[in-house]
Each structure stands twice: as C-alpha cells, then as structure tokens.
Amino acid sequence: MFITGLGTAVPQPRHTQLECWEAIRASSQYAALSSRSHAILRKVLTGNNGIETRHLALDPLSEAFDFTPDAMHARFKRVAPQIGTEAARRALVESGRKPEEIGALVVATCTGYLCPGLSSYIGEGLGLPRNAQLLDLVGLGCGAAVPALRTASALLGETENVLVICLEVCSAAMYLDDDPGVLISACLFGDGAAAVIGSRKPQPGVREVRMIRAESLHVPEAREKLRFEHRHGLLRNILAPDVPVLSAGFAADVLARADIAPAEITEWLFHSGGRDVLREIVKRIGLSEHAVRHSTEVLREYGNMSSPSCLFSLRRALDESAASGKWWLASFGAGFSSHGAILEVR
Numbered sequence: 001m002f003i004t005g006l007g008t009a010v011p012q013p014r015h016t017q018l019e020c021w022e023a024i025r026a027s028s029q030y031a032a033l034s035s036r037s038h039a040i041l042r043k044v045l046t047g048n049n050g051i052e053t054r055h056l057a058l059d060p061l062s063e064a065f066d067f068t069p070d071a072m073h074a075r076f077k078r079v080a081p082q083i084g085t086e087a088a089r090r091a092l093v094e095s096g097r098k099p100e101e102i103g104a105l106v107v108a109t110c111t112g113y114l115c116p117g118l119s120s121y122i123g124e125g126l127g128l129p130r131n132a133q134l135l136d137l138v139g140l141g142c143g144a145a146v147p148a149l150r151t152a153s154a155l156l157g158e159t160e161n162v163l164v165i166c167l168e169v170c171s172a173a174m175y176l177d178d179d180p181g182v183l184i185s186a187c188l189f190g191d192g193a194a195a196v197i198g199s200r201k202p203q204p205g206v207r208e209v210r211m212i213r214a215e216s217l218h219v220p221e222a223r224e225k226l227r228f229e230h231r232h233g234l235l236r237n238i239l240a241p242d243v244p245v246l247s248a249g250f251a252a253d254v255l256a257r258a259d260i261a262p263a264e265i266t267e268w269l270f271h272s273g274g275r276d277v278l279r280e281i282v283k284r285i286g287l288s289e290h291a292v293r294h295s296t297e298v299l300r301e302y303g304n305m306s307s308p309s310c311l312f313s314l315r316r317a318l319d320e321s322a323a324s325g326k327w328w329l330a331s332f333g334a335g336f337s338s339h340g341a342i343l344e345v346r
Contacts, residue, residue: 001153003209003343004161005097005197007090008315009083010055010190010302017052020187021045023061029176037178044187050275050296054190054303056171067175069233076112076172079191081121084167087195087308088126091163094206095197099126102197103159104133106151108144108166108307110228110334111173111235122165133159141228142271142333144307145194146341150214152198160200166307167193173228173235181239188274190303194311207318207345211329214341215257217250222336247273248280250338251330255285258328258340266325267345268292269313271332272299294322307331314343 015023024030024041033041057079058064084107092099105128107119114121117136133155140147145166152162170189176182202208225240240246251270255262262285270281272295282292289296294313298305302312310331317327324346332338 001149001156001198001211002200002202003196003211004199004203004206005091005093005095006311006315006318007087007094007195008192008308008312009086009090010192011057011079011083013057013059014053014055015058015061017045019061020054023064024176027062027065029065033176034178037183040180040183041187044184049187050299051188051303052300055192057169057191058171064171064174067234072172072234073112076169077114079169079172080109080112080118080167081125083191083193084118084122084165084195085125087167087193088122088163088165091195091197095199095203097161097197099128102128102132102161102163104135104152104155104162106135106137106148106155106162106164108137108140108148109168110139110141110144110306111168111170113138118167140307140333140337141335142273142306142309143331143335143337143339145310145331146214146329146339147216149196149198149211149341152196153211156198156200162198164196164198165193166311168306168308170306173237175234181237185237185239188304190305192302192305192308192312194308194315196311210344211341212344213258214339215254217254217257217338219250219336222246226336227334244274244276244280246336247277247332247338248284250336251281251332251340252284254330254338254340255328258342260326260342262286264326265328266323267294267317267327269310269317269327269329270295271330272296272309272313273304273332275299306333
C-alpha cells in the first residue's frame with residue numbers, strides 16, 4: 001500500500017501545562033482531592049515531563065470540569081467529526097484524490113461512541129460516494145494507527161483508494177479523582193486527528209511512501225495495566241506505573257518479529273505515549289535520543305494524542321525531508337497491544 005496523502009488537525013484552543021495546572025488548582029474539584037493527588041498534579045504539570053502545550057477542545061479551560069456523561073458525549077460528538085473531516089481534506093489535497101475516488105473509509109477512535117459511527121458523519125462531511133464502505137474500529141486505544149493501516153491495505157483489493165482516520169477527543173474522556181493513573185492521564189493527553197490516503201499506486205510528484213510489512217503482538221495477560229473502564233457513566237483510564245517498561249519491551253518484540261535489524265532503519269516513528277515511554281524505548285532498543293526526535297517533538301507540542309500520535313510523527317518526518325530508506329512506524333496501547341510497520345520511503 002502506498003501512502004499518497006497525510007493530513008493532521010487539532011482543535012484550535014492550545015493550552016500550556018502551566019495554564020492547565022492553574023485551571024485545575026482553581027477548580028472546585030481540586031479541593032476534594034487528597035494532598036497526594038495535589039502533589040502528583042503539581043509535579044506532572046509544572047515539572048519537565050516532555051510536554052509544553054496541548055490542544056484541547058476546551059475554551060475556556062474551565063469546561064474541563066463538567067464531568068457529567070452528557071457533557072463529555074456532547075464534546076466528542078461536536079469535535080470529533082470536525083477535526084476528522086479537516087484532517088481528511090488535507091490528506092485528499094496532498095494525494096491529489098477527490099472524494100468520489102475514495103472507495104472505503106476506516107475510522108479508529110476510543111474516546112467516544114456514536115451509532116452510526118464517526119465514519120457516517122465524516123463521510124457525509126467529505127461528500128464520499130454513498131456506496132463507499134464505512135468501517136469504524138473501536139477499542140484499539142493508542143495502538144490503533146497500524147491496525148487501521150493494515151485494514152486499509154486489505155481493502156485495496158476491492159478499491160483503488162482508502163481513507164484512514166485516527167482521531168481522539170481525549171478531553172471527552174478526562175476527569176479527576178485520587179487514582180494516580182486518572183490524574184496522570186489528565187495531565188498527558190491531548191486532542192487530535194490524522195488522516196491517511198492509502199492507494200494501490202503512488203502519487204506522481206509526492207514522496208513515495210509504501211507500507212511493505214506490518215506486525216502485531218497482543219498480550220491479554222497485561223490487559224489490566226492499560227485500558228479504559230466505565231465508572232459512573234464515564235470512561236476512566238487505567239494506567240499502571242510500569243506501562244513505560246512494558247511498552248518498550250513489547251515494542252522491541254514487535255520489531256524483532258518484523259525481521260529487520262535496527263541498523264537497517266533510517267527513521268523511527270513511535271507513538272508519543274510519554275517522556276518515560278520514549279526513554280525506555282531508547283534504552284531497550286539501543287537508540288539515540290536523536291533517533292526518536294520526531295516523536296519527542298510531537299509529545300512536546302501536542303501531548304499524548306493516543307491513536308493519531310505516531311502519524312503526527314510521520315507527518316513531521318516528511319515535512320523535515322528525513323532521509324530515505326526504511327522507516328519504522330510503531331503504535332501500542334490498550335490490550336496490551338503493540339504494532340509496527342516498515343515503510344519504504346524514497
């Protein structure tokens with residue numbers, strides 16, 4: 001499968017970590033938290049955690065503290081189609097394809113639920129053909145990008161072009177309680193969407209990017225380390241302290257399954273799960289800090305956007321005219337699941 005177009009989009013409001021700290025400290029919910037929770041929030045939001053800003057569909061930030069299920073769902077329903085459609089339009093422009101040339105749409109998200117799914121809303125907004133296949137992937141969490149691309153590759157047996165969108169409105173799945181995983185999640189995650197046009201043939205005049213192999217690993221015995229649960233009608237993120245070490249180990253395992261030596265890879269594009277995640281990956285695989293610079297910069301500017309994050313890293317590498325060769329695109333998350341794809345770039 002050739003990646004002929006790639007577009008990204010985020011909500012307009014952009015907030016510094018310090019602004020988020022000040023908003024949380026001024027909220028009525030802050031007083032209900034324990035002193036330990038206060039210390040966690042202060043450390044993550046005012047310390048050096050690799051994140052400087054995040055785009056959140058919150059204007060003003062005080063909207064974040066309406067934790068009712070209806071408010072959360074309304075935010076997802078309002079924002080998700082907007083940023084998904086915007087990212088898709090940018091991908092279409094880059095690919096030179098028109099909406100009527102798209103035979104299938106695959107949308108992956110985990111931060112909200114609609115029925116019919118987001119594919120219906122985004123397909124309508126783009127003006128896709130009424131006979132286009134619309135597929136919604138749910139439950140893949142942060143790791144959705146590579147499985148979604150593999151789905152698109154399979155669909156190319158039936159059509160010339162497939163549109164893939166990974167998007168998350170993480171601000172529709174954040175709240176505060178005294179669980180450290182919930183608190184840290186509220187400090188790390190941001191909103192964003194990435195769209196890819198997968199095609200049978202390359203696009204003339206655009207750098208050739210071809211997915212030539214992909215691998216996946218599922219470790220259900222580690223499921224309780226990283227997943228969503230429902231509580232009081234809200235999505236609650238379970239985030240164990242050893243997730244960075246687990247992420248790095250599973251990422252290395254998937255790389256080994258792909259039967260490619262690290263020395264053969266010219267660019268590394270990891271899911272920007274967090275500063276500690278990237279540090280553990282560097283250590284486990286034996287990379288330099290420079291090797292993960294694209295993911296580090298995405299984390300710094302956007303935070304952890306969940307499923308679209310590694311595609312933002314791909315966008316940055318392409319924009320910076322990174323060296324041609326074999327690139328490694330890796331996503332991992334809930335399940336526990338880990339995925340990787342070799343991209344041949346020339």
